[in-house]
Amino acid sequence: MMAPVFSHGDLRLYLLNLLDEGPRHGYDIMQALSDRTGGTYTPSAGTVYPRLAKLEEEGLVSKTVDGRKTVYAITEAGRAEVEARSGELEDIEDGLADSVRLIADEVRGSVREAMKSLRADLASATRQERADAPREEPGDDPRVRSREQLHRADAAVNDFRVRVRSDLRTFVSQGGQLADTMVDELVGDLDRIARDVTRALRG
Template identity: 80%
Template sequence: MTPVFSHGDLRLYLLSLLDEGPRHGYDIMQALSDRTGGTYTPSAGTIYPRLAKLEEEGLVTKTVDGRKTVYEITAAGRAEVASRAGDLEGIEADLADSVRLIADEVRGSVREAMKSLRADLAAAARDERADARTTAPADDARARSREQLHAADAAINEFRARVRSDLRSHVARGGELAASTVGDLARSLDEAARNVTRALNG
């Protein structure tokens, strides 16, 4: 859920970043990514035309420092930031909401995937115990156990591929992967492993 800046919001946000101090173009793009928790990663084609427009309006100036172009806010730019402090607070609040929502979505996806995996493994363990209680020859029981083992392997591999794909896609889109989300995943995996051990020993 990438936050979308409404008309004029990105312009004001760029001014607010420069109000904190001079920055070069890449630093501005990185700051935008950092401030939005990685949910918005603008391209050079998005940022530089807006900086050029701000320069035309007399709100920023630029100087060349070696191979970098450094942008600095002017007095007129500072005056606009000050006069629109309320608008800026609203933008910050919207971006914070977006970061929280995307973190909740990732945690929910992990929980649902783990719930499905636990159910599949519990069913496989029950089938294995039921097969073990039959009067079939030992060779047949071992064959059925091997089949169930393959089924369990398939369930684990499907889960791994699904979650890995979701996480990689999320990060590739510029989303933040919080340490708390990874912690939730590790705890859920540990709980699933304990459930399997209990089911096998039950």
């Protein structure tokens, strides 16, 4: 997974942009950076606070103490710089959007691969059961074989569930945003699989 890398100038400008949206305390700034990069970039306090101090020194940011928190706010000079460098800011935003899109594509691809594997396992189990039926020996019990195949199908379904839940939970825990379309696609595919299985069992 490719993480976005802020150059010194890019991070400086992006910090100003975050504060242009409204005052924030230090932890909130670090969380916002992590959220907007899909969790691929989690800055340390040692990275963010010195840059905020430099921006304050340059008169682009002001700070006030609110209880135990230090709140940073952009100044008029800071707003002027954000406005003057809006083109650069758009390039930075495009780069971050590309990074988050890559993460979403990886999750979507992982879900699709898991569903392909599940379909293949279920189809294989069905084919094997049908192939074994004509060769039934007098001493064989088809119910035993069916139970064995049922266990195999259960294992495939459970493996699918574990893999997809793990991918989705990791994505969200890293700050990724699950799009409605992605979840709708997943629900639709699962519904189609269920119908395929039902048709195969009735066929």
